[in-house]
Amino acid sequence: MAEFDSLAQELLVQAETEQQRQQERDRALLDQVLEIYGQKYVAEQLKKAGKAEWSRESLNRWINGKGSAKMLTAAEEAQLRALLPSPPAHHPNYRFRFIDLFAGIGGIRSGFEAIGGQCVFTSEWNKNAVRTYKANWYNDKSMHTFNQDIREVTLSGNPAVSEAQAYANIKQQIPEHDVLLAGFPCQPFSLAGVSKKNALGRAHGFECEAQGTLFFDVARIIKARRPAIFVLENVKNLKSHDKGKTFSVIMSTLDELGYDVADADVSGKDDPKIIDGRHFLPQHRERIVLVGFRRDLQLSEGFTLRDIDRFYPTQRPTFGQLLDPTVDSKYVLSTKLWEYLYRYAQKHAAKGNGFGFGLVDPTNAASVARTLSARYHKDGSEILVDRGWNKALGEADFGNAENQARRPRRLTPRECARLMGFEKVGEQPFRIPVSDTQAYRQFGNSVVVPVFAAVAKLLEPRIALAVKKRRNNL
Template sequence: MISTSDELALLQQALESYEHKYIAEHLNQISLGSWTRESLKRYEQGKGELHFSDAEYRHLQKLLPQAPRRARHDFDFIDLFAGIGGIRRGFEEAGGRCVFTSEWNPFAVRTYKANHYSDPTNHKFNSDIREVTLSDKPHVSEDEAYRFIDANVPDHDVLLAGFPCQPFSIAGVSKKNSLGRKHGFECDTQGTLFFDVARIIAAKRPVAFVLENVKNLKSHDRGNTFRVIMNALDELGYWVADAESSGKEDYKIIDGKHFVPQHRERIVLVGFRKDLNVHDGFTLKDVAKLYPKRKPSLGDILEKEVQPNYILTPKLWQYLYNYSIQHKAKGNGFGYGLVKPHDVTRTLSARYYKDGSEILVDRGFNPKLDFEHKKNIENRPRRLTPRECARLMGYDGPNESNFRIPVSDTQAYKQFGNSVVVPVFAAVAKLMKDRIVRAKQLEALRPRSHARLAA
């Protein structure tokens, strides 16, 4: 028999990802319509005795991610600036287990928790990373911060982080260094979110890391941002793959178009601890060996029928069309991106919810005909649906709808636009796995004091 406490715990877990109204509608699929948003709120507040039938309890469980079938895992990792978990999915495919997640956006957290299982015995969830790095408490010493991090972030083999791109200020560095700072990065990167990543690396000393960012990280702030990051990682004792490669031969820049029909370039920094000496010969150039023999086409991921609200209004379409003509006449490249089933799209951005202009699905608009022509009005282009965005980012395969989207379309577009192409990181994880496992074995032979807090 299911206890009331179990029922309430299940409801509370479901409410971390889904609205009361959605859960009520879900339960009413098998009940007599007795569940409402208001009744669930009352039970949540302890007003009245909650009781699910066995069928309702099982039905509600289906809304939540299930424990992985894999009986064992090969390595542990943490997921920082996790978004909706795209990098995590890639590393779980390679046999990793997530033991810590940090993400501050409440809507992204909803989607993350709806799709990623978190074992309460070996996984911790954190919202603001500064709560564990103490970077917002300048009076705390480095040693105090490292001890706090070591106590509050689980031990892990790999650190994953898609940190935001921010400029660094080098003013006052020499003065701070003269005050006896142990780490240069503590001065150079202070006030940025990379600083929090570096502090966790310094405190926990994982055997490897993967840092993801936009391609423009290399040129940001005239190259200063990237230079400081690379110097900090070197100071912390890590070798970074393809550190010297650049231009067209910069293997750190990986384009998602090799895995999905979307041009999406991102910089990927893969690092291994130098003292473990497992990095020799590793290069992200080998990602090319893992390109799929047949990637899905755009036509493969498009839905056959969509709701009318995804079709652009005549007014919006005419505005985008005229705007593009004006800028082309001036020699500018601004304008919408109209795509057909065999095209590769532009990069999906977080602003896609505004007008969808960078990726519009062609429905037969004919520029040779008058804009007011009946056929042209009927065949206005449309946005991608959130489900199609999930497929374009590799969260779902063609014709699949397994990834749960528990948020509004606006939030979903922002989340997918801010995310990563999942199969890119599945390939990176596959390349890294053998070295991670070997490094983990070497690490296990060493005293803990050598590995931790010894940056």
């Protein structure tokens, strides 16, 4: 009998231990989901699994330990897991490793993951962009680190830290990788004088010239980790910023670090480093792309971004094909806003200026939208969908009721996702877990995804060669 009691007690302890482990797994899953979605939305999703007891209040009590410990049912667990991104098809058999700096919502990552890459480190400071990023890109915490302020890694905000200490911290925080991706912000470069250099104990080089900029943080990581290849992205005007001084510092820094930048000696209107997204999607969006190769690995021979035209789509989708057939009326401009934009454009047209809204005809297959900007949420003026507004009637009688019913509208966030290439009509939707305002900012700050998918494909054989050399310790 005692033996039976002992066995029963042992089984009971095992059951309690397993229950505790399950509760811990459930809580970890819930925390992961709540990093992305609000409590109200998560409670609604749990309700869909079949239990009416879920509410924002009951979920909040569980999170704060005010209610009894819970265990998710299999259906509830499945419902939560469906809110998280699945691993890519090649997981875990990755072909190369890359890091994603100033990642935004993952526009550059997409193309490099598509050719078999494994993202091992991501840095993005904007908390709302982080939510969207985590909602769409697989995050295996055993193989991937997420950082919000890159300066905590590079220690660039601490003047008391030596360069050696900074590099040691970078190596500790950022795993080895083959490719570095960075859509770094453009900040004014302060070119320090000799006295400041001496005061900092830095006689020369990028550690002085790029100090105080976020490019400096990228440069520190490149120097510390020595990736075989980097891809840097910025606005077209980076080349002319501060009369060209900013770009000059960037290029000389990359050269000093021991990298060859593709098409470095080309400038002017025919510069292949400037890529227009209109070749892939109906949006005029020019960005500068800097592709660099570690000089000692001899990877750059014959590479040019001119060859990106090999990956232009045979048939670019039209603007109209990216739109939903019906949208909520809240996206139609109010009478007051439309009149303001209309009169504003008239005023500047009379002065011979080009200021004004951008009205895009979705029935015209050749229509190309202006550049979507981060301010799109304010009035949508750069890309307005033409709903049949009669310009002649508007000039004669702006308040005409029939014409007013055809006022233009903004794009919806979902349509912005398509215009930027994050989503294709009829395919897996890009998750947008944030408000419309935040979504517009995120898409307006992002890149045209297929542009960087093409850059990734162009680099694919060079990356394969770099990996081979790494494995052979060359």
